[in-house]
Amino acid sequence: MSERSRPSDALPTDVRPVEGARRVGRMRPALLLHEDHDLCPGCGEPVAIRVLLEAIEELGAAQRAIGVIGIGCYTAFTSTMDIDLVQALHGRAPSVATGVKRMQPENLVVTLQGDGDMVNEGLQEVIHTAARGENVTCVLLNNGVFGETGGHMTSTTVIGQRTKNTLEGREAATHGHPILIGDLLAPLGGTAYAARGTVHDAHGVVQTKAMIKRALTAQQQGLGFSFVEILTMCPTGWFVPTADGPGYLDDVLRPVHATGELKRDGRILTTRELLDAARKQQP
Amino acid sequence: MTTEPNAPTSRGTVTIEIERCKGCALCIPACPPAVLRMSEAHNGIGMPYPELLPGCTGCGACLLVCPDFCFEVWQYDAPLRHAEAGAPS
Ligand code: SF4
Ligand code: SF4
Ligand code: SF4
Numbered sequence: 001m002s003e004r005s006r007p008s009d010a011l012p013t014d015v016r017p018v019e020g021a022r023r024v025g026r027m028r029p030a031l032l033l034h035e036d037h038d039l040c041p042g043c044g045e046p047v048a049i050r051v052l053l054e055a056i057e058e059l060g061a062a063q064r065a066i067g068v069i070g071i072g073c074y075t076a077f078t079s080t081m082d083i084d085l086v087q088a089l090h091g092r093a094p095s096v097a098t099g100v101k102r103m104q105p106e107n108l109v110v111t112l113q114g115d116g117d118m119v120n121e122g123l124q125e126v127i128h129t130a131a132r133g134e135n136v137t138c139v140l141l142n143n144g145v146f147g148e149t150g151g152h153m154t155s156t157t158v159i160g161q162r163t164k165n166t167l168e169g170r171e172a173a174t175h176g177h178p179i180l181i182g183d184l185l186a187p188l189g190g191t192a193y194a195a196r197g198t199v200h201d202a203h204g205v206v207q208t209k210a211m212i213k214r215a216l217t218a219q220q221q222g223l224g225f226s227f228v229e230i231l232t233m234c235p236t237g238w239f240v241p242t243a244d245g246p247g248y249l250d251d252v253l254r255p256v257h258a259t260g261e262l263k264r265d266g267r268i269l270t271t272r273e274l275l276d277a278a279r280k281q282q283p
Numbered sequence: 284m285t286t287e288p289n290a291p292t293s294r295g296t297v298t299i300e301i302e303r304c305k306g307c308a309l310c311i312p313a314c315p316p317a318v319l320r321m322s323e324a325h326n327g328i329g330m331p332y333p334e335l336l337p338g339c340t341g342c343g344a345c346l347l348v349c350p351d352f353c354f355e356v357w358q359y360d361a362p363l364r365h366a367e368a369g370a371p372s
Contacts, residue, residue: 005324010334011365013299017357025343025356027300035352041305041330046350202313202344235307242307246348 029053031062033080042242044232044249045074045141047199051209052112052139053081059216061108068097070113070122073148074141091122094129097136108216109136115156116146119181123155126185126227133190133224137215140181140229144253145237155179158256162239178256180271185227186263192223194262196271198231198254200246211261231257292362295341298355299333306330310345310354319345337365 006012016023028035031053039046056065065083069075070093078085088096093111101109118126118140126138144157151164156178160169170178186194193215197208208230215226231253233245240248258274269277304326310333311319318338321331333345333353341358 007323007334010336011293011296013297013333013335014301016298016355017296017359020361020363021296021357021359023355024295024341024358025346025354027346027355028352032352035300035303037351039350041350042307042309043350046352047348050352199348202347205347242305243309243311245307246309246312 029057031057031082032077033082037076037080039073039076040234040236040242042233042235042245043073044143044199044230044234044245045072046077047205048139048141048208048230048232049074049077049081049112051199051205052110052212053083055209055212055216056083056108056110059108059213059220061216061220064106065108065110066100066104068093068100068109068111070111070117071148072114072117072141074112074114075148091117091120091125093117094122094126094134094136094138097138098129098132098134101134101136105135108219110216111136111138113138113140114147115140115142115144115181116149116154119155119179120146123179123181126181127188130185130188130191130225130227133192135219135222135224137212137219137226137228139212140227141232142181142229142253142257143232143234143237144178145234147234147237151234151237156181156257158253161252163237180257182227182229182257182262183271185225186268186270188225191225191227191263193218193226193264195227195264196229196231196257196259196262196274198249198259200231200233200249200254204259207259214264229257231259291337291365293337293339293359293365294362295339295356295358296363297335297339297345297357299335300353301326301332302328303351304330304332304353305351306332307350309348309350313344313348315342315344316340
């Protein structure tokens with residue numbers, strides 16, 4: 001890479017320091033074969049995939065991990081994720097994961113789905129998988145739109161959110177109310193761990209990785225079903241400039257799909273309780 | 284410890300793959316000491332990309348939020364003094 005016209009006050013960033021420095025962060029996770037991908041600028045899904053792959057690696061589970069992948073923009077990463085993968089039909093990943101885990105109980109089985117895939121097309125699959133207490137981990141990338149198929153409303157689209165078929169914003173009277181999937185899954189007896197994270201800022205990314213690790217650890221300990229929902233930016237589907245994506249997530253999605261742990265060590269918190277707790281913390 | 288923008292020392296640095304950058308600008312507000320800014324120039328796909336000013340702490344926040352895996356992050360063994368912040372080099 002040749003450096004393009006660098007202004008005089010900017011430092012060189014095209015060469016690694018030769019000595020006197022140690023690398024504390026690498027470009028791609030070790031379990032991603034290369035960095036290039038075709039997802040939109042400002043998309044949150046690659047960030048979520050980074051933390052998922054890092055969590056698997058840091059738990060020493062790379063050789064035993066089997067991903068069961070739904071259908072959405074994130075599916076493009078099946079060609080570069082360096083773990084064993086099974087492609088599921090729309091919405092069916094939790095059921096496929098059930099079969100994989102029952103046949104290969106020593107493996108770490110993780111599904112990756114979007115909100116359209118999990119909450120629209122396959123809602124019953126994930127609910128039954130949780131209720132049965134299947135020892136798998138389901139990861140949901142939630143941006144409130146069918147990103148891959150053109151940006152129309154999903155079951156998690158929040159009231160007021162613009163999508164291709166709710167151009168004036170989702171309206172309860174016409175389009176109904178969003179489903180808070182975490183609140184459906186957390187109370188089920190088979191659910192060991194449930195949490196909702198976000199990748200709209202660095203703090204959220206760090207917290208989300210910790211949630212994924214707790215979910216995977218619950219599976220390793222054989223505690224039952226574990227679930228991590230991750231709020232991700234979709235500037236394309238939200239009709240906002242890329243730089244406004246994180247703010248839109250924080251202002252529009254997060255006040256409804258509040259972030260935090262919904263079930264841990266048998267203690268259940270509803271999204272409403274997470275929201276109330278967050279409000280109390282505000283100055 | 285806080286670091287002012289344009290501080291004359293850097294505790295860390297980043298390497299940036301500017302040709303892979305899609306110009307989303309998510310890294311700019313993510314940087315706690317605000318030492319990243321978008322370029323006036325454009326890369327091979329016609330997008331502006333981040334430039335680094337003195338004062339990086341090597342915290343890695345830019346790497347965490349970048350959807351396109353553009354950053355590598357380093358911490359210096361001893362803080363690096365820049366000749367004079369903002370001065371032409
Ligand atoms: S449509 Fe949305 S979810 Fe799909 S790649 Fe673009 S920004 Fe990401
Ligand atoms: S490592 Fe931290 S301080 Fe340095 S450019 Fe990145 S976000 Fe800014
Ligand atoms: S976050 Fe990554 S892709 Fe976006 S502008 Fe910064 S370096 Fe480029």
